[in-house]
Amino acid sequence: MSTPSPIGAPQHVLDLLHNLHQKSLDQEATISKKGKVFSADVIGDLEDQRPKSDPKDEFDRLMLDKFIALDEDKCQFTYQLINAMGATNIVEAGTSFGVSTIYLALAVAKTKAATGKPGTVIATEKEKEKADVAQQYWAQCGPTVQQEIDLRVGDLLETLKDGLPRVDLLLLDIWSALALPTLKTVLPSLRPGAVVLTDNTISGAKGYADLLAFLRAPENGFQNMTLPFTNGFEMSVYRP
Ligand SMILES: C[S@@+](CC[C@H](N)C(=O)[O-])C[C@H]1O[C@@H](n2cnc3c(N)ncnc32)[C@H](O)[C@@H]1O
DSSP, X not given: OXXXXXXXXXXXXXXXXXXXXXXXXXXXXXXXXXXSOOHHHHHHHXXXXXXXXXXXXXXXXXXXXXXOOOOHHHHHHHHHHHHHHTOXXXXXXXXXXXXXXXXXXXXXXXXXXXXXXXXXXXXXXXXHHXXXXXXXXXXXXXXXXXXXXXXXXXXHHHHTSSOOOOEEEEEEOSOHHHHXXXXXXXXXXXXXXXXXXXXXXXXXXXXXXXXXXXXXXGGGOEEEEEEOSTTOXXXXXXXX
């Protein structure tokens, strides 16, 4: 990346982030000819290759040791946006090994210090093994990152049902079929002016058809724009 990074963090955190992004990209290149994993595409390929097994189970097994981290520039944009909004309550749908979560936590630490408001990053991961590894990376970052994160392990459609604050920002970095059910779970807690960010809405548009139709239906109260990051990054502002 040629432009300077906006991220304010100690050098060991920046180095860790750089290494984790690289590992994630290397892994994705081995799984997908496109160089990026789109859940609907990979599940479709598995359906073709192994018609006798359940493609969703196969997909979950394949993803158990994979980062599929949000791209570095999208993480940096999200960090900037949180700072611009003064956002302190964030929900991350899909945490994996916790790369994007580190950016969210760094940003929330700053906005809390600047505004004096309380807040937290609610991180969600279905796979306990992945959640354990994420916690190890957060420990390497140190308490500034660790103390901002409320990690909820299990199916997010259950773990996000209760105990949500007024949410400023929801990051949908989850398998596409889960995106709309996740949004509907968090929707009652979104504050007016909250932002929903959804990854890969250009390349993954087919998998996100139901989510995009919901976001773009005027009666649901979202103002939408597809940001021109690689594969698309949807920014939806909630104005009910
Ligand atoms: C694209 S990855 C998230 C990457 C992460 N945001 C990052 O940048 O490092 C999506 C993650 O969502 C998790 N996931 C899938 N279904 C889930 C569910 N029902 N509840 C919670 N997590 C789930 C997967 O195990 C996977 O690790």
